[in-house]
Amino acid sequence: MAYKLRTRTQKRPYVSCDDDDDDDGYESDSRRRMDPEFTRNVKPRRSNTLITESAEQRRAGRPPRRTRKSTPSAGEASISGSKPGEYVARTIMSWLIDHGIIIENEKIYYVADREGGSDDHKQNKREVLMKGRSRREGVWCECCNEVMTVWDFETHAGSVLQRPYEHIYVARSNSSLLQCQVEVWQSNVEVERRTFNEIVPRDGASDKHDDACLICADGGDLICCEKCWSTSHLKCLGLESIPQGDWICPYSVCRHCNKNDKDLQTCVQCYKKYHFQCILNYKEWDLNTSGETLACDSRCGEVHEKLQSLVGVKHELEGGFCWTLLQRMEPDNLDFRDRHLITECNSKIALAWEVLDECFTTIIDRHTQINVVQSVAYSRGSNLNRINFRGFYTAILEKNDDIISAATIRVHGTDLAEMPFIGTRHLYRKKWMSRMLLVTLESILTVVGVEHLIIPSVQELTEMWERKCGFSPIGDAVSQKIINRSTLTFPSAVRLQKALLSTPAGSPSAVMNADVGSENCAKLAGLDLNQEYTESGDEEAENK
Structure with a gap:
């Protein structure tokens, strides 16, 4: 019996959820409409000014009292110290300042551990080699009144350790810049940005397959893989008719023998599937190599090692x-x-x-x-x-x-x-x-x-x-x-x-021309994936 196409012209709502999320991964339409990431509009930056007023002031019609907000918590970015449209350096120091871990112009110092002593007494054995103040561009050195990078600050301090973030400490918190980076990286904002994108269909969906073609990323009449949630157009696959039996996408079969079974492993470089036995014919096997880091062939292995x-x-x-x-x-x-x-x-x-x-x-x-x-x-x-x-x-x-x-x-x-x-x-x-x-x-x-x-x-x-x-x-x-x-x-x-x-x-x-686009355009033109695209023939029909 020939495989039947599943029509997917209607957009089926999906949501992205975290693996360790306690809820069921669904959210209401009202929440999605309020979500600024649901549209192409860039999320407005958080204001650094809080407006506070009492009930008596509101009744009397008095203007609200403005107070400066304290240092933002970890993961909460701000733009303090910069004006709208002003160029702000994208350095690690600037990143830490924006997330409120360190404060611009606060005291920092480069230290080196003295020899000897136990780990419990290292705090008391640190020797201050150089003092400075934090800047978005790097570090302002007290001895020479110049702003330099953190790497140059380490060299200026006479150290050859080549680990500046580990040895530059913030005087206020007594934390190294390395610890500050880890704190931001483990904040909720950063964790959410790198969490696995598990796509869960809503209740009532006919199946879990993707609504867009794996090859062209567009919808329409798609053929569905029987081993994963991928879909493709017949035209994109180079097929003229629906294949007999089950269709399995290239990411669900061994790239060498085109078979699918439970013994498949994933290549560390191209993420295609392969059999252990199949690659024995392609490279000399190293029994000391962990199976989790193996590539599907010697070429992928060499590419991975070089990169x-x-x-x-x-x-x-x-x-x-x-x-x-x-x-x-x-x-x-x-x-x-x-x-x-x-x-x-x-x-x-x-x-x-x-x-x-x-x-x-x-x-x-x-x-x-x-x-x-x-x-x-x-x-x-x-x-x-x-x-x-x-x-x-x-x-x-x-x-x-x-x-x-x-x-x-x-x-x-x-x-x-x-x-x-x-x-x-x-x-x-x-x-x-x-x-x-x-x-x-x-x-x-x-x-x-x-x-x-x-x-x-x-x-x-x-x-x-x-x-x-x-x-x-x-x-x-x-x-x-x-x-x-x-x-x-x-x-x-x-x-x-x-x-x-x-x-x-x-x-x-x-040569890549860096001047692409309009001179007055603040951002390069992006593709609006919220727009439903039509075939050229449909557009001509509509124009007629």
Whole structure:
């Protein structure tokens, strides 16, 4: 019996909930309408002024009395010390100030533990090497009256430990900047931003399958996978007719033998399934390697090792710039035992998200109501393959610890990589910052051995990407690879590709113009995923 298509033209409401949430994951329509993340409008920042008035004052018609709010609690961001439209540095110090963990211009000092003594007496054995005050840009040094980065402050103190956040303490709280970062990272705001996106259908839904195609992200008549909640269009799969029997998506079968059973494991790099026995024919097996960190073949394994070796490592560029590859990490990650590196990397992930949020209008997936850019930046997983963003890396461009440009990439083995978002802060636009970051990313991918880079582009910008950046429309070979990969795209978006191994990373074709869009536009144009898109034929019919 032929498999029947399930019509999914009506939008079925989904909600995103946390794994450890006590409620059933549902919320009322009124709550959703009041939720500022439900629309594309950016959530207004919290005011730093409280208005208090008594009942007698209200009856007498007196104006309310204004009082300054005290230091915000952990996780509650503020914009104290900055004016609307004013450029604010995106540094870790600025991040801690915005979340109220430290106060701007308060006393801090660099300390070094003296040799000898037990751990119980380390507090009394710390030697103050340098004093300063906190600034959004870094640290103001008392001895030379200059503002410098926290790393330069450590060098200025005569230390070679290369762990400034661990040894710079806040005088008021007697906590290190490393402890301050951990406090913000563990706050409710940050935990919610990186929580697993478990999508739960409402009561009365016919099934749990996704309402959008895994390949094109649009709705319509979809064929449903029998082993997971993924769906696809027949046209996107390259099929002309409904297949006989059950259809299983590429993410639910072994990538080598195309079979599905309980012995499948997940690749640490491309997240495709594989059998242990199948990969024995592809690589020499290391019995000392943990099964949880194995890749589906030797190529994915090499890509994963090379990318992980770059995570958190700062690379200097000309002009005082530097780039760093980031990925969200947990302290129990066995690949990264350096607590200082993990903490700094996670903090910069949060800052990179703020940069991207500043560059793009809020993009909400109309089927699941998740914030797409935020989920990608934090590499959030999901029970739906289409919005499972595990494996994403974030590349940042910095100057004096200030993040000025950010891009998100995900590498699907050596076949292809995707870069759905790249943005530069307004003060640094028209200065070739995005070009510098894009060339860096292409160099990384070329060294790793990736063949193609793909991007989703709005129709209005395809000419720019093709003319100035060397991209071209998706070819048949790459299109076939996309069918077997879950890549991020949007309804009505145009996918473009660029061959990497055949193009030197520093060539003129690898130039990204940072001046994309209108000069008066504060944010780059984003795609409205709340809008129902129609086929071109339907639009012509409506116009007639």
